[in-house]
Amino acid sequence: MLSLPRRGRGLFSGGPGVRRRPLADVDWLLWGIPLAMVLVAGILIASTQRQADYADWYQHWVTGAVGMGLALLLARMPLERLLPFKWVIYGALVASLVAVRIVGVSALGAQSWINIGGFYVQPSEFAKLGAILLLAQVLARHPIERPVDLVRPVSLIGLPWLLVFIQPDLGSSLVFGAVLLVTLFWAGMPGAWVVLLLSPLVSAIAAGTLPWLLIGWIPLVGWLAWSSLPWKRVVLAVSVAVQGLFAVLTPWLWEHGLRPHQRDRLTLFLDPGQDPLGGGYHLLQSTVGIGSGQLWGTGLMQGSLTKLRFIPEQHTDFIFSALGEETGFIGSVLVVVGFVLLMWRLLQIAGRARTDYESLVVVGIGAMLMFQVVVNINMTIGLGPITGIPLPFLSYGRSAMLMNFMALGLCASVARRGRSSQSRW
Template sequence: MFKEISLKKKKRFFEKKHKINRKIIFSPLLVIPLALVFISSILIKSVQREFLQSDFLNHLFTGLLGYFLAIFISYIPIERIKKYLIPFYFCSLLSLIFIYFFGISIYGAQRWLSLGIFSFQPSEVAKLSTILTLALVLERKSISSIKDLILPFLIVVIPWLLIFFQPDLGTSLVLIVLTFGMLYWSQMPIEWFLILVCCIFTSLFYLISPNLLIVWLPFMGYLAYRSSQKKIIFSMFTLALHSLVIKLTPFIWEFGLKDYQKDRLVLFLDPSRDPLGGGYHLLQSKIAIGSGGLLGTGLLNGKLTNLQFIPEQHTDFIFSALGEELGFLGCILVLFLFFVLIGRLVKVSENARTPFESLIIIGIASTFLFQIIINLFMTIGLGPVTGIPLPFMSYGRTSLLINFICIGLALSTLNRSRSLRNQ
């Protein structure tokens, strides 16, 4: 009798495990990225017509490898990786430092390390390590005073500086945004969040119209005064912070940015000022998207894409190939898939068992959302060229693998939240 009961328990266990496997494999969190990889592989093939010189197979195989890697990670409870996070963080910092001595320089930027048979981009690894380590710190203590912000900012500032001076403006912006997203999710007072975000506007006002600062700085001080018990001290701290941003802005503009980066930040307002130089990418990208019309020219049939009018179209400007060959409806379909993916990630974060897991997933969602928005704005001419890739679609093996690892972490969190509900 006891033997019969144990056999029934084993049967139920295996049936449940098989059911969970099917849920993982057909989860929108995994199916949507894989669909985006297949679509972009065809677009990359269209950009690079010659089979032997095309990266579409590399992109496709990397995506499939990432798919199975995500499934594997989904069975690992995130709590088990906590003890490895600090070493992982310092290893990622070490790889960023190695770039300055042993890095591979492409188009004037030193961002890759070669390990013989393959090369990788440490800044992509640093994004993940920063999310994980920041979640570890924010889980332990809520943000209730200025002192509570010191350690989180130290964790972010070190990789940010190393990445910014590679130079890699795009990834450094991603680090800032994911930090803001995770601080907001950790229930930092909304006024504090606004004060930090508004540092970006302080810098922009200084560059565009310094006279606006006469009104802007007192407003920041007033906002700080209203949002803290230690009103005078916090107001002085806020004014000092924004004054520091004003002092650092010309230094970063002069010494932190390369000439081509300055051109990109300025020329998106009027790319026709330099149609054969800094504005060339933006102009050709808008022409390609516009020529696609409603339905597009068809896969592999884009004239501007086939003739390679847009440099590096398979990486940063893959969305322009999508617009030309699949048209407005194709773009809407892809954006809908991204919308569903981000929505699922936010829902997983809301239902996570622990704050640690929740913070990790919201950091991942913030990263994906910012990259999607900036890349889209860049390709349609509403933003400067920053070199930020489109998740799962832009060619880049390191970025693609890291993105699938992030999906694996989300699936792991989802599995644990489901098992909690089933108990």
């Protein structure tokens, strides 16, 4: 491996006679976009609570400031220092998820929080980051070259996924799956294997919606397994059997594995008018609020639906509806573009990382953030089911905010030590 030149006292190092600008090396995309979103979100949260006897907007800003401080500390620490503690971190996150089942606090249909000194902490948020760190280390040491190589990473991610799923927190459990698939692909797993891993989900959805699709889908999956995996007859039989098993079990799991409010969340987005005063109420009011913003919006703190609190829990999962109403199409597009630029910057950092471990950590973090962005925005505009996934840096939530900034701090650490970097932080 070629070593980077050590920092000297030359023209670009701030030598004698050269004054460096204090902010010349700041990574404006990595830090500026999240901070701008936190600032705007505080105003939106204040707008959603104008008629309430409580206010969370200043807590959102305080949490963002604390998170930024933690991020800057992590940005100064090489990721290699975390490697000796990987199993300690993993054990702590699993223990915290088990503790949720024992002493956790229930809210909004899920037992996901622990009360620590008056502060409600959501361990599943920090479990996402802990799982990414361990998964990246495992995949860096054991790349995906054979099907058996999948056993280790799937097992490691499967335990926290299961503990989160049974809380039940369907949204966070989906994030674990997205992170696993993206990091596996980045670690060298063929694209055909990604399709095979997703195929049981497709079979389950088809069995519950359009069963006739299985006539073509199951043979296609069998052919894909035959053409991309060894032991062709075995994998063909196993893949077809798995698809059939999921297709048969889906109706039973739908009735007995999910609670009524979870089933409503997954289906009512197709026709929220079926239950306009119940499960479809959030979606109807959210789309009306976003549509009422038109091109430029009503102005910050001026949204009528937001002011009158037509949308329950708008300051958390449905904060994008307040953004759409008060900043309009232009403001909504700017936020989406901001997330795209942030993801582009993370991909740059991952591509220039010095080690596979650092690259996989950044990719895992990028997958975590962007999956939540896509699912949350689709949810609020009526193009996806309500899954309880917050919008990073915009939705109110102290645990999620701290975890997101800590994740950015790790990415900044990789950027500072990456190939062709100019000591940006």
